[in-house]
Structures are given as C-alpha cells and as structure tokens.
Amino acid sequence: MPWNDQSSGGGGGQGPWGGGPRRPWGQPPRPPQRPQGGDLEDWIRQLRERFNLGGGGGGGTGGSGGGRPGGRRGLSWPLIGGIVFFGWLITGVYAVDEGERAVVSRLGVYNRTVGPGVHVRMPNPFEASQVINVTGQRVEGIGFTARGETVADNPEESLMITGDRNIVEIHFRIYYNIKDVGDFVYNVRDPISRDDQPGAVRQIAESAMREVIGGRELEPIITTDRGAVELAVEQLMQQVLDEYETGVQVLQVELLRAAAPSAVIEAFNDVVNARQDAETAINNANRETATILNEAQAYRERVVREATGEAQRFNAVHAEYRAAPQVTRDRLYLETMERVYQRGNLIILDQRGGAVPYLPLDGMIRRTPAQPEGAR
Amino acid sequence: MPRNLPLILGIAFAALVVLLNSVFVVRQDRQAIVLRFGAYTASINEPGSNEPGLYFKVPFFDNVIIYDKRNIGLILEGQSIVPSDQERLIVDAVVRWRITDPRRFYQSALTEDGGEERLKVFTESAMRRVLGAATSDQIISGRRAELMQAIEDDLNRSAATELGVRVVDVRIRQADLPVENQERVYERMRSERQQVAGRIRAEGQRDAQIILATARQESERLRGEGEGERARIFATAYGRDAEFAAFYRSMRAYDTALDADTPIVVPPDSDFFRYMQRRRG
Secondary structure (H helix, E strand, O other): OOOOOOOOOOOOOOOOOOOOOEEEEEEEOOOOOOOOOHHHHHHHHHHHHOOOOOOOOOOOOOOOOOOOOOOOHHHHHHHHHHHHHHHHHHHEEEEOOEEEEEEEEEOEEEEEEEEEEEEOOOOOEEEEEEEEEOOEEEEEEEEEEEOOOEEEHHHHHEEOOOOOOOEEEEEEEEEEOOOOOOHHOEEOOOOOEEEOOOOOHHHHHHHHHHHHHHHHOOHHHHOOOOOHHHHHHHHHHHHHHHHHOOEEEEEEEEEEEEEOOOOHHHHHHHHHHHHHHHHHHHHHHHHHHHHHHHHHHHHHHHHHHHHHHHHHHHHHHHHHHHHHHHHHHHHHHHHHHHHHHHHOOEEEOOHHOOOOOOHHHHHHHOHHHHHHOOOO | OOOOOOHHHHHHHHHHHHHHEEEEEOOOOOEEEEEOOOOOEEEEEEOOOOOOOEEEEOOEEEEEEEEEEEEEEEEEEEEEEOOOOOEEEEEEEEEEEOOHHHHHHHOOOOOOHHHHHHHHHHHHHHHHHHHHHHHHHHHHHHHHHHHHHHHHHHHHHHHHHHHHEEEEEEEEEEEEEEEEHHHHHHHHHHHHHHHHHHHHHHHHHHHHHHHHHHHHHHHHHEEEEEEEHHHHHHHHHOOHHHEEEHHHHHHHHHHOOOOOOOOOEEOOHHHHHHHHHHHHH
C-alpha cells in the first residue's frame, strides 16, 4: 500500500501504520460534510452549537444555532446547573464488593457500616464512605524484599539477637485481615504501611518477633522451635493489636527463614558435616567389626575342627599301633622317610672317612630358583 | 434584575464565606479546641467523650485547632544505650501515643509535629533512665516486656501531664549490639560452631575406635577359645601315649617340614640304611 493512498474507502481509510481511526499527518483535508457520530471533537462541536457557547469560530453555523448568541443563555444555565447537581448527587452512590465493608460517616460522625452491594448515601460533604476490604488476606513481609523470584535479604530487619547472644537471620510474613472495620478506620492513625512508613501492624510484628527471638536460644530457633516461634509471635501480636483496638486479626505468622547469618553459615554447615562424618566413622567401624568378628569365629571353628580331626586321626593310628607296636612304628618310620627322601635331595655321606668332602652346595641349591617360591 | 446581579452575587459570596467560617466538623477520629482571640474556650470530642459532628463558631474571631484522636506511632531511630553492665546496645523503639488533653497539648506543643518532637526527647531520656538501670541480658531477653512497661509508666508520669498525651505503649523493636561488635559476635559464633563440629568429629572417632577395639577384643577372645580348645583336644588325644605321640607327630612333621629338593645329608649308618649296611657288612 503506498504511503499517500488516501483514496481507499470513504472514512475507513487505513494509514500506513495499519491503525484504526488515528490517521497521521498524511491526512487529507477534512471532507466538508462531517462524518456522523463517533468523533469526540465533532461531538463537542455539536454541543457548542446547540448551547451556542464559545463562539463556535470557524465551525459551520448552518442550521439551528444561527444568529442568536445571547438569547439561549437563560435556558442553558439551569440545564448546566441540573447536570452539576445530578453529578453531585451521584457522588452519593457507591459500590461495595464481596468481602468489603463500607464505613459511612455523617458530618464526621460514624453512622453505619454496610455490606456488599450498591448503596446510596448523602452526597459528599454530608456523608462520606470509606470502602475497606476486610476478608481479603493482607500480607506484610519482614526481613527481606522480594522482587519476583529473587529474595534479597534486608539485614537491618532480618538480623536479630537471640537470648544466648547469637545473631540469627529471620525472614517472616504476617497474614492478616480486618475483623472490626470501625476500629480499623477510627482507632489507629497508621494501621498499615504506606510507602516507606511502617504501619502499626508491621511495627508490632517486628517488635513481637524480636521479643520472642530474644527470649530463646539460637539452636532451637533454627531447628526445632520454629513452630513455637510462629505461634508465640502470633499470640503476642494479637494481644498488642487488641490492646490498641486496631480491629486487625492476625491469621498466620509464617517463618520463611530462620538460619544463621550468611557470615557464619559455613561454620554452621560444618557442624552438620561433622555429624555426618562421625556417623560415617561409626558405620565404618561397625562394618569392620563384622569382618573382624566373623574372621575370628571362623578361625576358632577351623582350629577346633582341625584339632578334632587330627586327634581322631591320631586315635585311629594309635589304636592300630597298640595292636602291633613295633611293626607299625617301623612302617610309619620307613614310609615317612621314603616320602621325604624321595622329595628331598638325598646325599649319603660316610663320615667315618675322616676327610671332609667338598660338597657343591651352591650348585645344589641353585636349582631351586627354577621352581619359584619353593615347592610349598 | 441584570443590574442587581453582581450585587446579589457579591452578597451571596460573602454570606457563603461567613457561613463556611462559622461552621466546622469534628470527625469521629479527631478532636478540637476552640480559641477566641487565642484564648482557650472549649475542647470538643476529647478522648473520653464522644461528641463528633457539626459545630458552629463565631466567624473570624474563633479559631479551631483540630488534632488527631487516634493512636499515633512515633518511631525512634536506634540510639545507643549503656546498660548497667556497660555493654553498649543499640535500641530503637516505637511509642504509641494519643493526645488526651488537647488544651495542654496546644499550650506545650502547638502542633502534632511539635508534640512528636517533644515526646521523642522525653522517650529518649526515659529509655536511658530505665534501660541504664537494667543489665543488657535483661534488655535482650529476660525482662524486655517489664522494661517496656517501665518506660511507658515513666513516660506517663513525666510526659503525659507535661504534654497532655497518654502513652499507650512503648515497644522496643530492636536491642542489638552495635555494628562494630557484630563481627566479634560472628567470630565467637563461628568458633563455637567449630568447637561443636570438632567435638562431634572427635566423638565419632572415639566411638569408631571403641567399636573397633571391642571387636578386636572379641576377636582375640574367640581365637584364644579356639586355640585352647585345640590344645585340650590334642592333650586328651596325645596324653594316652606320650611316647608314641611324639614319634607319630615327628613323622608328620618331617613329612610336612621337608619339601622338594631340600638337600639332606645322611650317613650310611643311619637307621634308614640299616639293612643296606648289614648286607654290605
């Protein structure tokens, strides 16, 4: 589509930006006959013509408006007055959503509390209404600032001193809603935080948490007592909030993080590691114990059984020996020697000769390395 | 009529100004004092009374000053407190207060901001008095609630009558060691943890060694048991004929002790060769 193609379609021509009614500077002179309706400018122009206000310079004066500039003034003022009056009355109409309550005051005096629906009150200076969400859960996060997924620690708020003079890092959230809207509106100037000014709920939450943490020791806070801390803070908060008659109900205190500060977290983790190390050492010892004990038992059983077997063998031989002592004895001797001499390297040497013969012991022993590690 | 119009409008405008100047609203949560030429004439909707609403005054002569009737929070930035044990602490607090005597409040403080300023000074000195007499342990943990109550009472004695306010509550938010001491605390915490870790590791080693030693003890006992049993068995068996047992056992020992290729030098007159000699001789 060419840039200056304005010819397409009467009034419906699309500019180069593909946009709808906004036609940029390439716009051709406005056609003499005004497009009907829609255009705000035209509507105002028509209004001006009808009431004959503001001179209507340049605008087409054809038709009814005509040449009676002052004549219509009497008639138009009451109309404007009526519209203004109506608009004023309209300020007395307000809607209250489900879960909300409205507090209505008449000339500053509390008048009534109304529930959900569309309501009418006296217009503005006489009655005022304040619509407040009461059932909706409100949240206050303390000790951290959350931007999307990332949570940034806020040490000024998160670091607290414990009863045993340690420092602990606490992140927590308070969930609350409003149980008495009248109290909420009228009794405390700053119940909820605005901008950077912490409100009463936040102040009380921080103070209560610090008081509770200050009364406990670090170790239980970060391990077993988290639930107890939450409960204690909730009770303490509620007590103070009721004392101030804030009309606020604490729903839940949620301890998100209760840990050693990052400056010392390594030392704390090392304690966990140490516990694991100790367990590991004990497990290893237990494993070795099993090996040692089983080996010992095996040894005992083996030794006893071998001895029993040998004794039985001896007993059997001995029984035979008793039957024929000399024969058995000689036989045993000879048989043993036979085996021994067979294996061994027998040298028969008659020592009665007097002279010591030369024995090449080296040569005889040197044969042994051929059989590595002996012949055991 | 068109001629009178500006006049009428002027009168109407003046009437409106006068009317607006002679009417004022005291809201439910506000209180007011009326001053005529600067002199106090009345208080409206003071705490204890419930009289909010529309009021009239003499225009231009009467001046109305409106104060808050609600519970107001005053945050005290951290200030350094030296408790009785000389361990410096940074303490900050929130004072919840309300104006109870607007006339007195006007006289001594004029505005709410001015009142806050003065109350701040009062609170600071009350905190010094009360916390300076306590120990740091009591501030941090032991008697925090009592001390907060003591500050509140102190303030209600001193500031309340002076300023025309009542302190509803004093809450210590933080009572911490100064930042300069923090690193020391961390160092101590670290060393404490290291101590615990070291102890746990040593205990683990100790237990492991005890377990192993017990195992070895048991092992020795079992082995001894086996060996004793063995000795008993042999003693029983060999005891029947000690001489033969020695012979028999020797034979077995020769058999097992001498292995292949052991050089054995034997004289020809040994027992083994008895018959060899006999034939030769």
